Amino acid sequence: MAIMNMVQALNSAMDVLLSRDPDVLIFGEDVGYFGGVFRVTEGLQKRHGLTRCFDTPIGEAGIVAMGIGMAAYGLRPIIEIQFADYIYPAYDQIVSEAARLRYRSGGDFTAPITVRTPYGGGIFGGQTHSQSPEALFTHVAGLKTVIPSNPYDAKGLLISAVECDDPVIFLEPKRLYNGPFNGHHDRPVQPWSAHPASQVPDGHYVVPLGQAAIVRPGEAVTVLAYGAMVHVAMAAAQDSEIDAEVIDLRTLIPLDIETITASVRKTGRCVIVHEATRTSGFGAELSALVQEHCFHHLEAPIERVAGWDTPYPHAFEWDYFPGPARVTAALRRAMEG
Amino acid sequence: MAIMNMVQALNSAMDVLLSRDPDVLIFGEDVGYFGGVFRVTEGLQKRHGLTRCFDTPIGEAGIVAMGIGMAAYGLRPIIEIQFADYIYPAYDQIVSEAARLRYRSGGDFTAPITVRTPYGGGIFGGQTHSQSPEALFTHVAGLKTVIPSNPYDAKGLLISAVECDDPVIFLEPKRLYNGPFNGHHDRPVQPWSAHPASQVPDGHYVVPLGQAAIVRPGEAVTVLAYGAMVHVAMAAAQDSEIDAEVIDLRTLIPLDIETITASVRKTGRCVIVHEATRTSGFGAELSALVQEHCFHHLEAPIERVAGWDTPYPHAFEWDYFPGPARVTAALRRAMEG
Amino acid sequence: MKNSLPLSLHIPQPAARPGQEPDFSSVAVPPAGALPRPEIDVEPADIHAFAYGLIRVLDEDGQAVGAWNPRLAPQALREGLRAMMLTRAYDEGMYRVQRQGKISFYVKSTGEEAVAVAQAMALDREDMGFPTYRQQGLLIARGYPLPLMMGQVYSNQGDPLKGRQLPSMYSSKAYGFFSISGNLGTQFSQAVGWAMASAYRGDTRLAAAWIGDGATAEADFHHALTFASVYRAPVVLNIVNNQWAISSFQGIAGGERTTFAARAIGYGLPALRVDGNDFLAVHAATTWAAERARANLGATVIELFTYRAEGHSTSDDPSRYRPASEASRWPFGDPIERLSRHLIALGEWSEDQQADLKAEVEGLVKQTQRQVEALPPLNGPEGSLEPMFTEVYQDMPWHLARQRQEAEG
């Protein structure tokens, strides 16, 4: 057990995986000698060797294709895409190939790749370093989509993702890498060490895919969130003094529908929060599911708090980022509505 | 005025556009001499010249990039992607470039491209000739997404799309190209000539983007559909003898929210139908919107009828395709629920 | 600096369209045996000429000549001939049943049989192929059971892929045949990854991949060559230039001013351009590339120069965009006829044997067809909807289980 921030926890997960299984290898842009632009793979090449963690050409489709070929051979590649904003060139390989391979080959070939990529805003990255593309993957049958919100989960979920025989899109909220940011950009950021989930076992453990976590029990309203928005939701619950139950989804596909419906049936109210643009975001699916499963329990319209339907504009970082004020307002509306 | 099927109506739209505006040009795989694998551009090269309608290399990202460059210059390209299933290689150019150009350049450059592509099932095309990827575009700020369901709309909407200064994804339900198919694969298909919307003016006219059509007025339940599913919904309304109001959305983004909410406020019930996989499909957004706008009018859970969350399996064409039986069942549930 | 000459846009055009005489005058036909065979450890930069020439072994008289003659045993030649003929008979049988409406779609490889068959034979049985939809000859040459192939095409209970794929999109790990994707090009770069995995593990198996002239314009082609060059992947990268994509000729794919083999040069990879209708030349070039890869010298690009003698698929009618007689005027003849002539010239074969073999393979196809056609459909009364929902994931998640319930309702 050690205190780790999210970068360290992810690094530890990969270190454990590389040590346990010679079929695990890591590649991506700048991940080798340098250790990645966010330092997540730091030291892994040195510790495990040149062919276990290495740099790639800057061609995301080629990187993922290489991973699919390796996975079809029998390896278990961990692929880093430097920013989620740069995953689109690889979209065809992910959607048409990785996601379909098991099905279309009748189970003959599989593509157990894990695609790690930092996503989300809060770093003044402008429109090409801030995007949240999760809904583009949740729509694709054959993919699993995972988003951790703290170091403990990050490590346990990443190990699960790599050990899972399906292709997994593993989105890392980059704003959380170094601290549990809650969206109050004008208040000091807490270090991870002040958060209980920074206590991370050194060795192997898993957080299973498909299980949400109730990170704040409550009776008045259910908040569904993931990634950095979990911390924003927590801040809003505190700010608003509303007895919100905050659920950290952790895995979007497969979704933990039971935890969600149990909570909404109890509270009768639901607020969904994500950073991605609102229209056709994953919040839409959550809203549809909640209404399908809990219609007769709902006492107010389900609220969505999300990124505006615009590109992420550099100078308006904090006007765009869905912060605690917007979530608080939604909680209030849900309580009144 | 002439009787046209959908292929002819689309061809007529492009013929009109090419004739009126020297800046309009058409390109894509096999669209030139051959006239396209679905014959939609037949005769256009011969009539308008080699540089107005021509073949491209098989590189969808390159094709769209070429269109963006041309549009930035000041032309108005119509791009055919041979099947919607093959649009993914161009996804980055569409999402990161066409959709963002006006915004990121402060209005300095624009990308008024129209990307036409046949989509949807019902032709035993297997998983790579049957997909419905509309939700992957509706999530992207800066794009408009249009789907006609009949010859008259197809021509009028395509002219609007090309004349619009924003990039438009124009999805053509390929199962409807030659007849208004209603999903009863075991009954004879009607020719378009038997349908009133096959009466198509020869010259220029528009069907404006952003306006839905009530194709069947009703009082009991609202059905939201687009593309081939409009005809399936009509068949289900008839089969079920439920007084359904069927709305053909025609444009997904921007959505005609007023027509939708007026209808659901009236009926208190809503069934959404699409071919795309259910999870995170555009039906999720519709469901979320309807519940947000009409919560207090809803008398039953909103129903979604959609493609299963699997690839489109060749031998199971009619088990996968959401036909009238499934819509009828959903209508019944909506009436009871 | 600037002049006032208006710019103009060039759109490539094929030499002939329907109604015109086929015209192959711009296609050079170099003599067989003219090119030397470089050592496998040659510097790619020293053999640029091979990207523009054409490796040919079989001459006009059916003799095998020159340094590239692979000197195969007559028995191997007869096996190759049989596999090519069985492929052709199979293609014709499946085309017919498509026309009868018994299957939805089919893709023939007529005229290109030497590519898949000779390459399958030149590679090791353990090497993994990443084919397109036009390399059914790989499966046939490796002895994949014909009933399984046909089962896939019939999409019925004989289908090892459970009805999930369009006919012709086979998959068989056991026979070293990677699952075909309907999306062009995607497998080309995957093959490089597979080969890298083999190298990573210190294995001895190679990958071989195929792509059409048209599909070389896809991104995956560029990624395959880039990654293969960077990591010296043990892979054979084959471009089947059959002159046509669907209706667009190879000039639209970028072949008007250069060859497809030449693409390799810019990546520092060696390129061989081969008469694709010459069984011996294809075998020899593939062997060279495989030897090079096995010696840890990395990838080779081979352009197989051939002609798509029939429609693109059963959905296509080539007489709409090219002269109907073009195929018969292809200057490099037919691969089956050429190999048969060679065997006869060697005194190892006869016209009678040729006729017998034709009858045998056609009979085999017919008989297998009857057998497979008798199998029930997947979703008929004896079938189930299960294969629609399984294997999307390793384990079925709740939402799919629910949808399955609804479907089986």
Place this chain on the structure above:
Amino acid sequence: MKNSLPLSLHIPQPAARPGQEPDFSSVAVPPAGALPRPEIDVEPADIHAFAYGLIRVLDEDGQAVGAWNPRLAPQALREGLRAMMLTRAYDEGMYRVQRQGKISFYVKSTGEEAVAVAQAMALDREDMGFPTYRQQGLLIARGYPLPLMMGQVYSNQGDPLKGRQLPSMYSSKAYGFFSISGNLGTQFSQAVGWAMASAYRGDTRLAAAWIGDGATAEADFHHALTFASVYRAPVVLNIVNNQWAISSFQGIAGGERTTFAARAIGYGLPALRVDGNDFLAVHAATTWAAERARANLGATVIELFTYRAEGHSTSDDPSRYRPASEASRWPFGDPIERLSRHLIALGEWSEDQQADLKAEVEGLVKQTQRQVEALPPLNGPEGSLEPMFTEVYQDMPWHLARQRQEAEG
């Protein structure tokens, strides 16, 4: 055929890492003036050697020698020198303010100023550039107002892009500078489309595009070359090989066994490889390519061989992955020093003038900086949220109008 040698995986490594001596021994330094200047209508196949050589004009003594000497007037040389020096001063000023926390991000072009400046001067003012984030010199050479450039970087009310883009991602149609994308490579193939549009219209304007060595691995690079070749697009396709992507050296991009210029060969396009730190050579090669394009002879690929003397961006620390002294050991010197020396050798410049010019451009940067820094933020009390919601579409749809309302509270 098969042997039992285990395969092994090759991972390219740079010549030196931190703590080691910089090592450029594998970089050939051919003498200036050695290569002939072919006619612009040369067959691409006849000039393969230019993809592997290096066009150089300025020799060790600051003399311009050989067939590629563009014989520019001294006034033009002084203008070029000033634009390069202003670019460098601007870069240094913006780097400093980033370090002071006044802006979020910045990208310098130090050491590569000759690329953008000489190319801007060799092209026509009406030609459209499709740059990456490291060609700010294009704007400066074309006289784009410095306050607008800085406004973009400060992302405040002086920003013509309304705060929407990361600093350094300029756009100016009026100055022939296409909107920079954060996504690598995408603009390279768009430039080909723009050039095709110009040809389609019978216009006379060319497009010119830039891409980094690292980004040549992107699909867009392949599409650009393919489409440019097929349609003979009037475009100049520039690869800026500055030896590094972020932390990965050009060997990871596929430069270990060949040059980047050589990529052109496979597409039938002419390639020129140029000393990118030689203002005259860059100007001359660009002029050649532009003349060729204007004569409807199509695209040229130019590799500009240079060195990224500083970090990738302000987010980067190059001492983590390469020897700190590598930049100073680059065998081709510094472009500003070399051009200045040449002017002095010509008797058209002096050390004093050089010092004065340096002071002038640095003063200009400081003064502009003070002016731009004083402008209010976009979303402060005097600002508005409007630019966040406008120009997503030409007209604002209802859902955005509603979101704007909500945002403005």
